[in-house]
Amino acid sequence: MRTAITIIVLLIAGLLVGPLWSGNTGYVLVAVGNYTIETSLVAALILLVVALLILGVVGRFLGRLIRGTRWGVKWFGRRRDLKAEQAQNEALMHLNHGDYGASSRAIARAWQLRHLPSDALLAAYTTQQQGDIKQAREWLTRSQQADQMALTEMIFALQESSDTVERRWPELKALLHEYPQHPSLLRHAIEGMRASRRYHDLAELLPRAEKQQLFSAAEWDLLQEEVHFNLMLDAGRLGASLLQDYWQGLSRDQRRNPVIRRAYLRALKTFDATVAADKVAARALKRGELDIAYLLEHQLLVAGPELRHIVQEQLKQRPDDAFLLHALGLMAIEANDFTLAQRALRKAVEQQPSRQLLFDLAMVYDKLGDTANALTCYREGLRH
Numbered sequence: 001m002r003t004a005i006t007i008i009v010l011l012i013a014g015l016l017v018g019p020l021w022s023g024n025t026g027y028v029l030v031a032v033g034n035y036t037i038e039t040s041l042v043a044a045l046i047l048l049v050v051a052l053l054i055l056g057v058v059g060r061f062l063g064r065l066i067r068g069t070r071w072g073v074k075w076f077g078r079r080r081d082l083k084a085e086q087a088q089n090e091a092l093m094h095l096n097h098g099d100y101g102a103s104s105r106a107i108a109r110a111w112q113l114r115h116l117p118s119d120a121l122l123a124a125y126t127t128q129q130q131g132d133i134k135q136a137r138e139w140l141t142r143s144q145q146a147d148q149m150a151l152t153e154m155i156f157a158l159q160e161s162s163d164t165v166e167r168r169w170p171e172l173k174a175l176l177h178e179y180p181q182h183p184s185l186l187r188h189a190i191e192g193m194r195a196s197r198r199y200h201d202l203a204e205l206l207p208r209a210e211k212q213q214l215f216s217a218a219e220w221d222l223l224q225e226e227v228h229f230n231l232m233l234d235a236g237r238l239g240a241s242l243l244q245d246y247w248q249g250l251s252r253d254q255r256r257n258p259v260i261r262r263a264y265l266r267a268l269k270t271f272d273a274t275v276a277a278d279k280v281a282a283r284a285l286k287r288g289e290l291d292i293a294y295l296l297e298h299q300l301l302v303a304g305p306e307l308r309h310i311v312q313e314q315l316k317q318r319p320d321d322a323f324l325l326h327a328l329g330l331m332a333i334e335a336n337d338f339t340l341a342q343r344a345l346r347k348a349v350e351q352q353p354s355r356q357l358l359f360d361l362a363m364v365y366d367k368l369g370d371t372a373n374a375l376t377c378y379r380e381g382l383r384h
Contacts, residue, residue: 080113080114081113081114083109083113084109084110084113084114084116084119085110087106087107087109087110087113088106088107088110088119088122090102090106091103091104091106091107091110091122091126092122094106095122095126100126100127100129100130101130103122103126104123104126104127104130107119107122107123107126108123111123111142115142117142117143118143120139120140120142120143121139121140121143123139124136124137124139124140124143124152127139128156128159133156133157133159133160136156137153137156140152140153140156150171150175151175151178151179151182151185154168154171154172154175154185155184155185155188158172158185158188158189158191158192159188162191162192162195162196163196164192165189165192165193165195165196165198166196172189172192173201176189176205180208181208181212183212183214186205186208186209186212186214187209187214187215189205190202190205190209190214190223193205194223194226197230199226199227199230199231199234200231200234202227203227203228203231206223206224206227209223221259224257224259224260224263225259225260225262225263226263228259228260228263228264229263229266229267231246232246232247232263232264232267233267233270236267236270236271240271240273243267243268243271243273244276247264258284258289258290261280261284261289261290262284262289262290262294262298262300264280265277265280265281265284265290265300266298266300268280269299269300269302274302274303274304275304277300277302277304278302278304278305278306278307279304279306281295281300281301281302281304281306281307282304282306282307282309282310285307285310286310291323292311292314292323292324292327293323295327296323296326296327296330296356301327301330301331302334303330303331303334303335307327307331308328308331311324311327311328311331312328315328320347320351321351322348322351322352322357323348325344325345325347325348325351326344326345326348326357326360328340328344329341329342329344329345329348329360329361329364330360332344333360333363333364338364338367338368339368341364342361342364342365342368345357345360345361345364346361349361349377353380353384354384355381355382355384356381357381358377358378358380358381358384359377359378359381361377362374362375362376362377362378362381365377
């Protein structure tokens with residue numbers, strides 16, 4: 001706009017100064033009936049500019065005068081509301097398409113026209129989605145939602161920084177008590193607690209999160225396992241009996257939950273509680289909550305009698321199963337039976353070679369003093 005005005009001013013100045021500079025101002029002749037008006041081109045331009053200025057002033061005066069009347073207020077108000085409504089509809093359309101930038105610009109136009117709190121709230125949301133938390137806060141102050149300010153500002157703060165949980169824990173705790181079912185606050189609080197490793201406080205929020213289904217099935221399983229595993233580690237560090245007490249303190253449904261059972265098995269394995277880990281893993285296998293492949297992948301296999309019995313019984317039915325053979329080989333390694341381990345792992349490699357299998361077999365060959373075969377297995381493992 002400024003550029004256009006500058007260009008127009010320069011053109012007018014050129015039309016005025018040019019003729020004066022050259023000494024040839026030209027003339028303009030206006031004839032109306034028997035009357036004629038003759039003047040120079042420069043004077044005509046000056047008169048034209050003055051006339052336009054006068055018309056502009058008169059137009060503004062009449063506009064203000066009309067706006068002051070009941071009819072004017074009504075007409076201009078409708079026109080302004082119509083523009084604002086169009087801008088709001090445009091903002092909602094862009095929001096539906098996921099274009100938060102265009103939506104933010106459109107709702108800002110609507111706000112300039114009518115200053116509705118709902119427009120300010122929508123503007124706060126769109127700017128927040130763009131990551132501009134500072135601007136979102138400014139919009140929020142214009143929304144006239146004083147009772148919601150603390151809640152929304154906390155959600156913004158949690159999105160902005162993960163250390164908000166530590167810095168503003170008393171305030172966050174109070175808001176969680178005041179708004180126990182608020183989905184956005186609950187999810188961001190859980191993510192913040194997770195980042196700051198406040199697992200004891202996070203555990204209290206799990207029932208609410210489960211009820212509202214805030215996470216996908218995969219995310220929920222990972223969250224549950226992470227929380228319970230870390231709480232079990234805290235208990236186990238204080239003593240083996242306390243880890244057992246934690247497990248017994250869970251409800252029957254929780255103890256039957258495959259995810260929590262996996263967390264318990266990981267904790268037992270971490271603290272080398274082989275006997276208990278053997279029983280937990282064996283029960284999980286019998287119930288179909290875990291399989292041998294999972295135990296191998298997560299290094300949760302223990303050389304206990306119950307697990308060994310299950311593996312041996314399944315091998316009778318599926319003697320060429322690579323996972324079962326791998327499990328038998330690892331159990332034999334823990335029992336220092338390297339001859340059995342070599343036979344089982346070599347057969348597993350023949351069925352389904354993998355890097356880990358070859359590395360385990362190489363270690364067994366090394367224990368048996370067969371350096372040549374150990375090097376061969378290491379080389380083959382590196383190629384997988």
